[in-house]
Amino acid sequence: xxxxxxxxxxxxxxxxxxxxxxxxxxxxxxxxxxxxxxxxxxxxxxxxxxxxxxxxxxxxxxxxxxxxxxxxxxxxxxxxxxxxxxxxxxxxxxxxxxxxxxxxxxxxxxxxxxxxxxxxxxxxxxxxxxxxxxxxxxxxxxxxxxxxxxxxxxxxxxxxxxxxx
Amino acid sequence: xxxxxxxxxxxxxxxxxxxxxxxxxxxxxxxxxxxxxxxxxxxxxxxxxxxxxxxxxxxxxxxxxxxxxxxxxxxxxxxxxxxxxxxxxxxxxxxxxxxxxxxxxxxxxxxxxxxxxxxxxxxxxxxxxxxxxxxxxxxxxxxxxxxxxxxxxxxxxxxxxxxxxxxxxxxxxxxxxxxxxxxxxxxxxxxxxxxxxxxxxxxxxxxxxxxxxxxxxxxxxxxxxxxxxxxxxxxxxxxxxxxxxxxxxxxxxxxxxxxxxxxxxxxxxxxxxxxxxxxxxxxxxxxxxxxxxxxxxxxxxxxxxxxxxxxxxxxxxxxxxxxxxxxxxxxxxxxxxxxxxxxxxxxxxxxxxxxxxxxxxxxxxxxxxxxxxxxxxxxxxxxxxxxxxxxxxxxxxxxxxxxxxxxxxxxxxxxxxxxxxxxxxxxxxxxxxxxxxxxxxxxxxxxxxxxxxxxxxxxxxxxxxxxxxxxxxxxxxxxxxxxxxxxxxxxxxxxxxxxxxxxxxxxxxxxxxxxxxxxxxxxxxxxxxxxxxxxxxxxxxx
Numbered sequence: 001x002x003x004x005x006x007x008x009x010x011x012x013x014x015x016x017x018x019x020x021x022x023x024x025x026x027x028x029x030x031x032x033x034x035x036x037x038x039x040x041x042x043x044x045x046x047x048x049x050x051x052x053x054x055x056x057x058x059x060x061x062x063x064x065x066x067x068x069x070x071x072x073x074x075x076x077x078x079x080x081x082x083x084x085x086x087x088x089x090x091x092x093x094x095x096x097x098x099x100x101x102x103x104x105x106x107x108x109x110x111x112x113x114x115x116x117x118x119x120x121x122x123x124x125x126x127x128x129x130x131x132x133x134x135x136x137x138x139x140x141x142x143x144x145x146x147x148x149x150x151x152x153x154x155x156x157x158x159x160x161x162x163x164x165x
Numbered sequence: 166x167x168x169x170x171x172x173x174x175x176x177x178x179x180x181x182x183x184x185x186x187x188x189x190x191x192x193x194x195x196x197x198x199x200x201x202x203x204x205x206x207x208x209x210x211x212x213x214x215x216x217x218x219x220x221x222x223x224x225x226x227x228x229x230x231x232x233x234x235x236x237x238x239x240x241x242x243x244x245x246x247x248x249x250x251x252x253x254x255x256x257x258x259x260x261x262x263x264x265x266x267x268x269x270x271x272x273x274x275x276x277x278x279x280x281x282x283x284x285x286x287x288x289x290x291x292x293x294x295x296x297x298x299x300x301x302x303x304x305x306x307x308x309x310x311x312x313x314x315x316x317x318x319x320x321x322x323x324x325x326x327x328x329x330x331x332x333x334x335x336x337x338x339x340x341x342x343x344x345x346x347x348x349x350x351x352x353x354x355x356x357x358x359x360x361x362x363x364x365x366x367x368x369x370x371x372x373x374x375x376x377x378x379x380x381x382x383x384x385x386x387x388x389x390x391x392x393x394x395x396x397x398x399x400x401x402x403x404x405x406x407x408x409x410x411x412x413x414x415x416x417x418x419x420x421x422x423x424x425x426x427x428x429x430x431x432x433x434x435x436x437x438x439x440x441x442x443x444x445x446x447x448x449x450x451x452x453x454x455x456x457x458x459x460x461x462x463x464x465x466x467x468x469x470x471x472x473x474x475x476x477x478x479x480x481x482x483x484x485x486x487x488x489x490x491x492x493x494x495x496x497x498x499x500x501x502x503x504x505x506x507x508x509x510x511x512x513x514x515x516x517x518x519x520x521x522x523x524x525x526x527x528x529x530x531x532x533x534x535x536x537x538x539x540x541x542x543x544x545x546x547x548x549x550x551x552x553x554x555x556x557x558x559x560x561x562x563x564x565x566x567x568x569x570x571x572x573x574x575x576x577x578x579x580x581x582x583x584x585x586x587x588x589x590x591x592x593x594x595x596x597x598x599x600x601x602x603x604x605x606x607x608x609x610x611x612x613x614x615x616x617x618x619x620x621x622x623x624x625x626x627x628x629x630x631x632x633x634x635x636x637x638x639x640x641x642x643x644x645x646x647x648x649x650x651x652x653x654x655x656x657x658x659x660x661x662x663x664x665x666x667x668x669x670x671x672x673x674x675x676x677x678x679x680x681x682x683x684x685x686x687x688x689x690x691x692x693x694x695x696x697x698x699x700x701x702x703x704x705x706x707x
Contacts, residue, residue, distance in 0.1 A: 096569045098568075101564040101609050
């Protein structure tokens, strides 16, 4: 890693982390995706009489789940955000590390979204939109109270500091 | 621009009889708060492609020996009639009105739509005259506001005269001056001569590719004694020729002028376009120098303007986001200096990349550099094709720092300063990671202070007098009684806003009818007096 970590350090003492339920949701998504595929692969291989292929599919699937399981953990740890006086900082990404700084006054609107699985686990995603399409500031895995608080705070601060284009 | 004097009342449309009071199709005054209709020839100008296609088919059928052509003809004629009737309905149901601080546009025959465009959010106003509309003396007026995927309020078509009048009225309201103020004077900064444009197109990459292809084909055809080798290449050649011609035709007779209402760009061979970009509406710009242009030190300048949505097909950025298609670098820098007053790009001190960046950028690493002064952030890149991004402080929508797997190991990161959609994506690639973070933090601070003192959305209003502008002069005091400054008296940038250009009063340079300069509001009590600034000569040196 070298000195790269320092470039993505939090402005305060620590990044605010996202809920660990995000990890659970992503792992369930991983399993929901891989298990039926694996079962299908094994059954088809068995039906065709190619047991070796079936075993191979199963091994690959187990390996994928193991790697994916760990990757979800690392990715979850990589998420963080910090609210400063004038802007919001979001950091994310393991392979490609990204930091985005969005001034409150530049915010056009804020989205809060939650899919069925996320609703089941009571987390939501807050997404900030600016006039630039490239702005990529979304925070997944927020507990509903925090998501609502963040949304309202961002909207209020955006109103207070709003600037023309 | 257009001849002064009384406005000729346009030809009466078919709906001239029996209409509600207060509705006229081509009124002399547009800013009267009443409903108006578009030009009665609109259905024809819009539907001419269909009509032409039908006529073409008809003539083909007539000349042919076919027996069933009468039936086809009747069918097609019916289609034309239906189309024209629909066009008339659509015309009848389209109305617009200028309100105190907005434009109302009602459209739609079956599904009615009423749209209100806030004029203080106006990003640009274009007058577009496609070929057929030019022949009919019509023009389309487009109001560009941020966030639209296409032009938000296209008024197609008005008579050319009305388009001019309406544009002046809208800009006056958007600027916050008296709505009946005459169109602001303008001063031509650059006129791109056709030979420079042709030269620049001939030296573009695709033209060179086309030349090489033709040479290869000729030698191949001679060598193999067969002309058929050409046939396979015909589509490629046609595509190349079309795109080159389009680039030439779009930017033909490119004129950059400056007025109190901002930059005026006029260009176009077949479809003529006249763009007005008010002060402070240029979000970011890029100076590009392709390798082959270097010998003449030509550059091209592209801009991001929030209203000009990218990828709009026919109206994509390639047409609207060019500030200068080709000009000597010194000239281009002069124009850039008008867009960003008080900015000298060459004076910004830049810092290069660390030597380890050569692992990801083997040639370009020596040529990439970025830096900032108190007004702008500048980033340049490129060994062969040189690019230089400029964004004024306070214009970035967000700042990003990113570092992929390889760059992370090298301790490098790329800084992005996100601007509104457009051709310019300001970024400083492959900086030392810690330095990159420092750039982000420093830029966030600069943006913050720049936004705090940013000029008003209505560029002609002083800081001390915000608030709504009404058609009747309601602001107190001597605000609107500023003296009309005759002659080439110039005022420089207002000190208080590093981004917004101050009210510039260019002298009347263009030949033709000289209108009195727009009446400028007197600076408020808290407003520093405009400082004198020397004007650079921007005549196109050739």
